[in-house]
Amino acid sequence: MRSKIFLTKPLSIVRRRGFNSKPWTTPTFPWCRLPYGPMALISTACDRNLTMGMNLASMSKIFRCSSNDDTVTIKAQDDADTVTFMFESKKQEKISDYEMKLMNLDQEHLGIPDTDFSCVIKMPAAEFARIVRDLSQFGESIVISCTKEGVKFSTSGDIGSANVKLAQTSNFEKEEEAVIIEMQEPVTLTFACQYLNSFTKATPLANQVQLSMSDNVPLVVEYQIPDLGHLRYYLAPKIEEDEN
Template structure:
């Protein structure tokens, strides 16, 4: 007789799953993953309401997937992260919630089978709408190169200024400690695509961006979208299907 589950998902690479969880935990401590027949989704604001994360993974991205209706998985991501960090790239990871259970079972399957169980937590679920934004600049960059540009800014400033020009994205930082500027173009290979409807300049918190860029461990490229004085969108496509997308409010210039 087959075991019955409210929710069961098997992902091919436990190490990649850890990197995904790490990216979620960079912005929120707790949250509710909504599982349905289509796949899993998490959309949540950070505690300060400055940033939002929008994560989705379709059922086809999993090796196996079962979901009985809609299942809400209230999770402490720090605790989940500690467990999934124990997985390796040579192992599959299985997530399951049996009927009537208030616990998430995490099973690593490789040469050995290792099983963990953590409690689901009761979190008030709020269905957040997709932000209605239009962007004048859209650029797809190599994620590691964008991360290095942010690390350069970290030497001199707490904020990043992004400039979208007709032929480049410029990442700048400036303070009493000094100035830094990195130019990304398609010609050098730092950018894979660049679309500029109108040139734009906007500033954002470096602390938040450094948290968000942890998603580059799960994705090789990142798509930046912004307009002058408007929120920034960062989208990381996950290999095999799914996306991690962040929204960050701009810094109001003094």
């Protein structure tokens, strides 16, 4: 299944200011970007961009061997066929290292150009997760429509249809509860529920989520993580060929 490939076999690109993770099968798949802030890492040494093919299932097994307070160091060399994860306990009385084989992938990096988006929607992350979860019960795709009246999430399937409309918040006590819409022109795009559901697993990291949309470019789902940076997911919209 394509979703299994997405979850277990990404292509990781290590840069001086963060990590990119994308699947290596097709550019229509989602991928994410995690640049780190000043509080995220103690130190780095990466004098050039480095591409590594990692199996997330294998990497997950390695990270299960660590503790919550451990510091992790990731080390790799140019043209190496392995990557090393070193975990050091908070009091430095325990150091563990694990070596993982890299995947030999021949895939060009998918770049996302800077875009002036037609619609930018900021809303509570928990509300977005709830909408995606609820609509996923009715259909396999979610249509997101942004207009001057607000943003509409809709889907349909064998059991019926569902629609959720959000208007821009005029008055709010807490900023994290606000719904803010910046629109240059209306946009309506369709996305696969399974990937949106995967993105919402980042909900505990941030109070708000930002959705940025334009025709013919991927949707950007962004979570701002206090003191650490931000996590961005990119997802290409579905087209008629995908739906048929």
